[in-house]
Amino acid sequence: MIRDDLAILVEQALAAAQAAGDLPEFAAPDVQLEHPQRPEHGDYSANLPLRIQGLARMKAIEVAEALRKHVPAHAAVAEVRVAPPGFLNFYLDGEWLASQAATIAAEGTAFGSTEAGRGKKLQLEYVSANPTGPCHVGNGRGAAIGSSLALVFKAHGYDVEQEYYVNDAGTQVAIFGRTLYARYQQLFGRDVTVPENGYPGQYVIDLAEDLKAEFGDAYLRPEGEEPDPALGELGIQRMVERIRTDLGLIGVHYDRWFSERSLQVEGGPYDRAFGRLRDGGYVVEREGAVWFATSQLGESKDNVLIRSDGQPTYFATDIAYHYNKFIERGFDRVIDIWGADHQGHVSRVKASVQAVGGDPEKLDVLLYQLVTLKRGGEIVPLSKRAGDIVTLREVVEEVGADATRYFFLATSAGSTVDFDLELAKTQSDENPVYYVQYAHARIAGVIARATEQGLSSAGANASLLTHEAELTLIRRLLELPETEEKVLADLAPHHLPHYAQGLASAFHVFYTQCRVITDDAELTKARLLLLEAARAVLARALGLMGVSAPEQM
RNA sequence: GCCCCCGUAGCUCAGUGGACAGAGCAACGGACUUCUAAUCCGCAGGUCGGAGGUUCGAAUCCUCCCGGGGGCGCCA
CATH class of the missing domain: 1.10.730.10 (Isoleucyl-tRNA Synthetase; Domain 1)
Incomplete structure (x- = not known):
């Protein structure tokens, strides 16, 4: 690109000026060109003279003048000017x-x-929201960022795999299964309540109704008995389908939907990663639980891998997941895109990558600040646990896919954004x-x-x-x-x-x-x-x- | 208490070591007999949260303080 071409001209000018004795010999930093804010300062500007004035033991303006004399001719450049206090400004040629x-x-x-990126295998994992409910607005931000990054990486030759990590194992999935069964039983007139810490949202009722319409009482068990695990699994499957459809509405498509549960098969990634941790001497038992001694790797505290009830934590399966990404699938680079509420998870995952034999330098975790959803200035909670969720689908239906994606993309990931539904609707034309x-x-x-x-x-x-x-x-x-x-x-x-x-x-x-x-x-x-x-x-x-x-x- | 992110125009946000801090929206005043006026032009709007420090140069880096959000051993 033209900016790089001009940077090379500056480097050549520096070498020529030094060869001619107009500047002393020294190793110069990389040349950076920028666009001046004011058009009279040219199309591109080099601040190199200001940065090397100390090395050259000369005034910046004199360094700039020495460089200007030696800038090679180039078809794109009409003129090179020196401007105080020591800028070298390039003016592009109109005909060029x-x-x-x-x-x-x-x-x-x-x-x-x-x-x-030719020949580089890159994995982008994003959204990966729990399949215990549909995507909400906040998930849309991660989706827009991840999907767009994937498109740009692809345009630069990277072999990109986009992946959704499906958390189809663990506590929340079990709770979802019990919630679904409670709703299902209610449809048959049983006086049961949604479990504590369950999912109160209307979508679980809708799902239960769908399953009843489709399968009748096939999943109903005698009162008081534990639910059929198959019902919970079916529910999760349906939620994953829903998530897939909804993300598709804003043009987000994945190459692979990776099951958390698949990590835990006998002799699978979970066992193998755990073996590596044991071999490294990182596994300790204490207080009835199994811990990863992350403090040995510079972390402030250790983290639980297996809870005292025998269930692995999210962190434990995430270690297996990253072991699988780096060691077993051999990605050259992995980018995880997470909401800022996972911030505390970043350094320990990097530590775990190192512990299982991977290179944490190859892992980038991009955190985006959370979306505050508002309706007419009033904050609407986004958590699936809160019941009153505003789904991504609803937003897309109201404001359109293009406007939704653009909105989520327009702010830097580090800034929190307010998404006001009323505003989004009324301002959609603007x-x-x-x-x-x-x-x-x-x-x-x-x-x-x-x-x-x-x-x-x-x-x-x-x-x-x-x-x-x-x-x-x-x-x-x-x-x-x-x-x-x-x-x-x-x-x-x-x-x-x-x-x-x-x-x-x-x-x-x-x-x-x-x-x-x-x-x-x-x-x-x-x-x-x-x-x-x-x-x-x-x-x-x-x-x-x-x-x-x-x-x- | 400790850690991370943020604080810039009335509002939403760019800019994170360079020159006199920018855009959109909102407000105000103009421009359609001419390829789409969902546009353009003009005008206005700022102690860059505050105080010190580093630097030739700070919205940008460092320290402290204030304010908002997120996180801190068996949720994910």
Whole structure:
């Protein structure tokens, strides 16, 4: 990308200046280029002189001047200027910019793709909400972040597997089974109550009704007896199906649904991982429970693996799960995306990866802050245990899949967000996602009209693109590769909506100032070429967000 | 009590070592006989929670304090 090309020019200038004796010899830090906030400071700016003034024992402004003299000529660069207190500012050449419209149009939606991840097996695990209830709004945030990251990684050559970890074992599943059986019995007139710590939500009643309609009293046992485990399993299966369907509504699809229970088969990952922990001397028994001596690995405290009732903890199966990911499936990199309420879990999972022979450096845990759901300013609880849950499906039906995904993507994972249902509904017409989509629809409209009139960009002369609005738009197009790089480096897909917003804005300005289809046949061709480039980049940005790029609105 | 995240315009949020802090929404004033006005232009809006410190340079890094959220050995 152009930014990297310019960085190389700066490195070359430094080497040349040192060779010529204009600067002393020293090892310089990596060259970083940025976009100045003010246009008069150029398109790209290097602060290298300020950072090496100490090494050079010269004033920054003099370092900058020494560098400027040695910057090699480059087709993209019209001018390099020195600005106080010591910046080296690059101004892109208008003719080169115009030529980029042709380059981008030719690449189409492949513009921005790289092979950076070629041959790397990457796993992204996200949402993985308990199958004891449908996805709620908060799960939607994890879904949008994970899904979008997966799309970007794929676009850069990574072999990506998206996985949902199904917690189909353990205490909560058992409680869910008992809740379901209680609701089921109620449908047959029995006076039973939902167990303490059960799931009071309406969806369990709905599920019980479905099962009764389908299987009648097949799961009913004599009063007072324990429920048929098969009922609970069936219930979990149905909830998983529901989750799969609901996530599909916002375009989230997984390569694999990984069963927690499958880890626990005789001689399976759970046993093997446990063996590794024992071999490492990390397993101790105390207070009737079995502990993982995480404190030996720098953790502040030990953690229970097997409870005193003999059941493994969530942590224990999670160790087996990560053992399976790293050691048995051999991923080169694993990214877990969790809600911030799992924050305390991060360091001990990393410690466990190390303990079972994996490399904790290859594990990234991306935490997103929780979503506060509001209805008309009032907080609505999100927990499945609270009963009154607002499902992801309800939200999608109210505000639409595109707006939902865009909303969840638009803020950085580190910020808490308020999702006000009333606001989401009333402001749906003003949602930024429509601003971006409208830009795409406008482009599609003009191109369609041009096609009707037998016009195309064939044989276009890009150098006719000289209007300031045209060049500004092209500058924006060129920022897509940088944006994607930043998304991957920071694991921060929120850069995408931010970028798309700016790109759409540059397009709308262009559209207002520059008429595409005119009597000037040559200029029309050139502008159609620019439209094709803009359309491809916009469609790509929207696609990476998992948001549709409509032909018309 | 300890740990993590956050605090930026009226609201929702970008910006996390560079130049005079940005966008959207809301408010106000303009622009459609012309490829979609879900648009554009203009105007306005800020002690970057507070106080010290480091640095040529701090919204950004360090320390302390205030406020909000999350977490802290047998829930997941």
